[in-house]
Amino acid sequence: MSNESSSYKEKKVISIGTVKDLTGLSVRQIRYYEERNLIFPARTEKGTRKYSFSDVEMLMSIADKREDGVQTHEIRKELKKAEERTRKEQLRDTMIRGQLNAHFNMIKR
Amino acid sequence: MSNESSSYKEKKVISIGTVKDLTGLSVRQIRYYEERNLIFPARTEKGTRKYSFSDVEMLMSIADKREDGVQTHEIRKELKKAEERTRKEQLRDTMIRGQLNAHFNMIKR
DNA sequence: CGTGTAAGGAATTCTGACACG
DNA sequence: CGTGTAAGGAATTCTGACACG
Numbered sequence A, B: 001m002s003n004e005s006s007s008y009k010e011k012k013v014i015s016i017g018t019v020k021d022l023t024g025l026s027v028r029q030i031r032y033y034e035e036r037n038l039i040f041p042a043r044t045e046k047g048t049r050k051y052s053f054s055d056v057e058m059l060m061s062i063a064d065k066r067e068d069g070v071q072t073h074e075i076r077k078e079l080k081k082a083e084e085r086t087r088k089e090q091l092r093d094t095m096i097r098g099q100l101n102a103h104f105n106m107i108k109r
Numbered sequence C, D: 001c002g003t004g005t006a007a008g009g010a011a012t013t014c015t016g017a018c019a020c021g
Helices: A016-023 A027-035 A053-067 A072-108 B016-023 B027-035 B053-067 B072-108
Strands: none
Touching: A016 A027, A016 A053, A027 A053, A053 A072, B016 B027, B016 B053, B027 B053, B053 B072
16 A cells, blocks of 8 residues: 655656757647647646656657657547556456455455 | 666756755755755756756755754765765775676686 | 845746748 | 747846845
8 A cells, every 4th residue: 555656757847948958849849749638747836837757758759759740639549548548457456456355354354 | 788877866857946845945055055065966058957856855865964953064074975985885896897707708718 | 154135137938829831 | 730939927047245143
């Protein structure tokens, strides 16, 4: 039941200018891919966007696909498919864990 | 001979304002600890400071020690000692590796 | 020593919009 | 559709300095 929810890779701490340097994309492009729901930066109270290393990697992957002529809409569809797979895996894991716990409790008493 | 020099933890990508939020320190304090050579942020071409997660952790450690009344000069001395230990470990590892390679080369021919 | 603050300037980021192809 | 750009404003960051205890 441990939870290290703050891994460096997922923590949203990078400003858009740094993301630009890291990815080679323009600030306009980075904002546009957010508009198309391909990335989801956090916002500070003042409204500035903060990205994670994970977001940066996603942007590089998007850049590769765009170079191959893939439209953002297609990339979005692939992303949703991948998310669906993850959702199902998690559901399955949760159920297996539930079964295991049930057995353990049987044995304990 | 591999080299993954760009681990998320060491990459300098975080602006001082974000470091302030992450550590609870004031911007003044963060700059001052740099002046005392306790942390070493990178600089962009335009001169803005960039910190790594590692720097952030160091700052939190510094904050703890300052709360205990430890002066920056003392913290600096501890830091240098730790660095010296690391330097010696690396030297030893390098030498061991050299010995191993020498043996391998003997056997190979 | 360690930290706050006001000062002046430069660079960053934000949004909404027009342009182009 | 995807990206550039100019516009206006707000927030960020930088340095060097004075203040205080």
